Amino acid sequence: RKEVEQDPGPFNVPEGATVAFNCTYSNSASQSFFWYRQDCRKEPKLLMSVYSSGNEDGRFTAQLNRASQYISLLIRDSKLSDSATYLCVVYRGGNKLVFGAGTILRVKS
Amino acid sequence: EAQVTQNPRYLITVTGKKLTVTCSQNMNHEYMSWYRQDPGLGLRQIYYSMNVEVTDKGDVPEGYKVSRKEKRNFPLILESPSPNQTSLYFCASSFRDRGSRSYNEQFFGPGTRLTVL
Numbered sequence: 001r002k003e004v005e006q007d008p009g010p011f012n013v014p015e016g017a018t019v020a021f022n023c024t025y026s027n028s029a030s031q032s033f034f035w036y037r038q039d040c041r042k043e044p045k046l047l048m049s050v051y052s053s054g055n056e057d058g059r060f061t062a063q064l065n066r067a068s069q070y071i072s073l074l075i076r077d078s079k080l081s082d083s084a085t086y087l088c089v090v091y092r093g094g095n096k097l098v099f100g101a102g103t104i105l106r107v108k109s
Numbered sequence: 110e111a112q113v114t115q116n117p118r119y120l121i122t123v124t125g126k127k128l129t130v131t132c133s134q135n136m137n138h139e140y141m142s143w144y145r146q147d148p149g150l151g152l153r154q155i156y157y158s159m160n161v162e163v164t165d166k167g168d169v170p171e172g173y174k175v176s177r178k179e180k181r182n183f184p185l186i187l188e189s190p191s192p193n194q195t196s197l198y199f200c201a202s203s204f205r206d207r208g209s210r211s212y213n214e215q216f217f218g219p220g221t222r223l224t225v226l
Contacts, residue, residue: 002151004151008149041146041197041220042219042220043199043217043218043219043220044152044199044215044217045217046214046215087151087152096154096157097154097215099144099151099152099153100151101149101150101151102151
């Protein structure tokens, strides 16, 4: 079993739709959680951190459920420019990051 | 401009021919790392370095070497490449973890697409 698992998708949604991705992790000692975005095999870039209380950044909302060991990302009012692969990332400490394989999002007009 | 650079960006080589992929960052980051990305597997860490002359194995170090003689550079060396090392490689850097619960954003280079025939 992979340490970080994501539904690979693709999620095909129309512009303006709300879409949610989930991610599960197996190491209960994981300390911090993040979503990175990757465009078409380019370098990943940090989208947002995920806090226990939940956090929001514009149209993006991230949630963490430590008891169930899953992380979610909600995107509201999807834009064409949101089309990308979203990587769930778990930080174990000691500069050790574990990446999920990614969820593909395609937003269509 | 703050950035991580990698060279070459694309490389096709043959089995057994030694190669080096360079990585350089201009942000004075202590921590640098190499990842490979393969379909369905996500990014997997090959080697990392906490500072000059300090390197350690990641999850998939077999067949790779690294060195950290200067803070800004972290080359990845394939002494005898094999076809299973065909992959997309990313170098990343960040400030060093300063506490068990701290984290610093990883900045990635543009990637190197390597094909070993």
